[in-house]
């Protein structure tokens with residue numbers, strides 16, 4: 267695998283005394299970096315989606331704790347504020363719990379910096395492993411559809427679902443990629459297409475509403491998505507629209523793959539029913555690129571994640587291995603305590 271060709275973006279960069287984040291709200295128009303000088307600014311960047319994607323927000327939060335420790339801030343407060351930044355992606359809570367464990371064990375600021383770095387490094391290694399495992403499931407000359415952005419921007423690098431796609435392209439298994447635009451934040455249109463075009467991967471953008479029609483055409487053999495939280499029975503929360511993709515895939519005989527590191531698995535949550543779905547400001551739906559597109563007085567409902575039930579998932583790929591047709595028993599066997 268030629269990682270130099272397919273893995274060049276690092277959106278979360280520790281600078282020793284601050285955290286540098288590639289502002290994902292402005293891509294692809296502007297490549298603008300934000301320098302976060304304290305944990306409060308990192309919390310705000312997570313809330314505002316300047317940094318986004320389940321693994322990336324966990325990594326950024328870990329750096330927030332390390333930074334706060336260096337600055338002598340009260341760590342309990344910092345942990346609480348960071349934890350409340352976004353509710354659905356469990357990687358955030360996972361990373362903070364891991365940092366807290368080190369704090370409770372008496373770690374100093376230098377040790378917390380090492381822990382945050384370990385979280386970031388392990389995520390990159392997990393993505394590369396998942397790339398190999400997931401791509402091995404795909405037959406040569408396949409077409410795939412992906413949703414949201416799960417690439418280097420959303421992780422420590424390489425990506426989860428996009429990592430499998432990168433590996434699949436490199437191995438000659440994937441010929442062509444379709445990316446759904448992912449309303450309302452357009453992570454697919456703005457971010458995934460940016461990554462795919464930079465890599466020279468054959469790809470086309472589709473409107474979210476074109477997905478079932480695409481599947482009917484026979485052009486895709488797999489839908490490949492990431493995850494924000496995988497419950498103990500395999501139910502998977504991911505970007506809004508994932509559930510309808512899973513339903514349409516089942517109807518058309520298209521396979522459905524979820525790719526996520528084990529830090530996204532939440533064995534303390536029994537099923538998707540228990541996952542909190544983030545509701546964001548309805549204003550995000552009422553305007554496009556800052557310009558109001560819907561009549562004044564109109565209201566909107568803006569859930570930004572949904573849950574694909576385990577029975578619609580053909581494979582969950584993590585760095586620990588692949589679970590085909592996941593259920594409570596197979597999840598417990600791989601992730602049980």
Ligand code: MRU
Nearest residue numbers: 318319320414416420492493505
């Ligand atoms: O709201 P976002 O952009 O943070 O949502 C991101 C997603 O839903 C991704 O698909 C998920 O976090 C997996 S990223 C590797």
